[in-house]
Every structure is written in C-alpha cells, then in structure tokens.
Amino acid sequence: YSKQQDETPAWKKVNYQNVYKDIADLLEDENYDDGSYGPVFVRLAWHASGTYDKKTRTGGSAGATIRHAPESEHGANAGLNVARRRLEPLKQKYRNISYGDLYTLAGVVGVQELGGPTVQWRPGRSDKQADACTPDGRLPDAAQGADHVRDIFYRMGFDDREIAALVGAHALGRCHTYRSGFDGPWNASPTVFTNFFYTELLENTWVPKKWDGPKQFVDKPTGAFMMLPADMAFKTDPRFRTYIELYARDQDTFFNDFSAAFAKLLELGVKFPEDAPTYRFKPLD
C-alpha cells in the first residue's frame, strides 16, 4: 500500500457518523437509572472538558486525562467510570478514535438524542498520558454558591449568560448518594432535554431536605425533586437570575445558547488539526 495511506492521521480514519449512531445505540437500558445513559454521557463530556484553565492553557478534553488516576479518582468524577466503561467497546471497535473525541461526542449524542439542540462538534483531539492530569479542585463544588461558580467558570473563559445556559443541563439525570452524596432528580422527566431546570427552579418553593446527608433542597409539596446549593445560587444571584427567567420563558433561546456554550466547552484548550471538519449530526429518528 502507498506510503501516503500510512501517513493519514488516525483521526481521519474514523467515520464519526457511524460512531454517533453506535453511541446512540448504547443510550437505552431499562435497568440503568431512569433508562438512559444519556445524562451520564453529558456529565462525562462536561467533566472531561471543564478542567480547562485559560491562564495556563492546561486541562480540557484534548488529552482525555479524566480516564487516568489521579483525575479519574477526583471526588467530582465519582461514578463517571460507569460512562467510560459503557463507551469502551466503541474505542475497541474504532481503534483510531481518541478518547477525547469519543467522550465529547458522547456528550453531543446525549444532548441531541434526548431531545436537546444540535451541537456542533469537531474531531482531532489527541490523548495524553497520566502526567497531564489536572489538579483536583477545577470542577465546581455543589455545596458552594454564586462566587465559587463564577470563579470556576470564569477560569474556563465563560461569562454569566453562558454559565446560566450550561447549568440548564441539570434538566437531565439525577444525583446519586453513592457518587456525589446528593440525592434525586431535578424534575419528572430526567431523560428528556428541556428547560425544566429553570421552570422548576423558579416555580417551586425549595426547602432544605431533612436528612443526615449533605445540605440540599427539595420542592415543598412533594419532596420528589431536588436542587443543589450551587443550583439555588442561580435563583438568588440577581445577574444569574435574569438569564434563568429568560430561559424559563423562552425555550428556543435556551436551546440556542446551550448549544453554543456546550460546543465551546467541548473545545476548550483543544488545538484542532487545520483540516478538521465541523460536524452537525442529525439526530436519529
């Protein structure tokens, strides 16, 4: 075979539309949580990327260091091994895909296939070894408030509007006591991407949960739904609250803003090959 063929970079040898389809096929499992791996794939993509520090230009999804100890063992990443294990057969099937591309693409699939907006995505991340792991403490601490949330997301390069849009992902999934210590879903449809994070936050009266677990909030009438202390900050902080009210009444604006901010998150710190195409995958039927 020709020499030229051998020099094709690995990322170019992958059919990402096929990977998208195969990830989508891994979402459903009636025995897992609320029936879908979508939420935990979105969280994996976010935690793989949200370690970025714009000053030192370290962290982010480029090296997929989240798969290595000690980063994999950081408290914030508890439970994400479940998502990585679910995706591993696809790394074996598509040997040329990088883990960074696989984990971020899984986040895109999770958002889109659960009914969220389409999210632009590019391939070409190249994996790094454990010595590139980021220090603990780069991801947000759910027990803290608006100042902390701003510190964390400003470090990545986001503004208040983008932060308020990103946290809308808390329409999806749930908290697990054996992962974060917190407990419960944010709303009644945790496997559908909606603007319910904002509507629930504004429309309910949230009271401290009576239990011996970490401080969190539950809705007053039923106690079935939850908010983290960090989530509550979006209601009490006046500058965040403007956007919470906007997204609660305007789902289209939320979808547009989320799509742009999530795509930006997945690219933080990544130096893409110049000829890496941008994909906008069609959701499957």
Ligand code: CCH
């Ligand atoms: Fe989050 N998140 N997140 N989150 N998150 C948790 C679960 C999910 C914080 C804390 C937690 C974002 C921002 C924040 C998801 C997506 C995003 C949990 C429970 C905690 C704690 C984990 C468990 O027990 O399994 C805090 C604090 C912030 C910001 O201040 C952003 C940004 C995103 C994505 C764009 C998703 C999805 C879940 C559900 C995971 C699942 O397994 O169901």
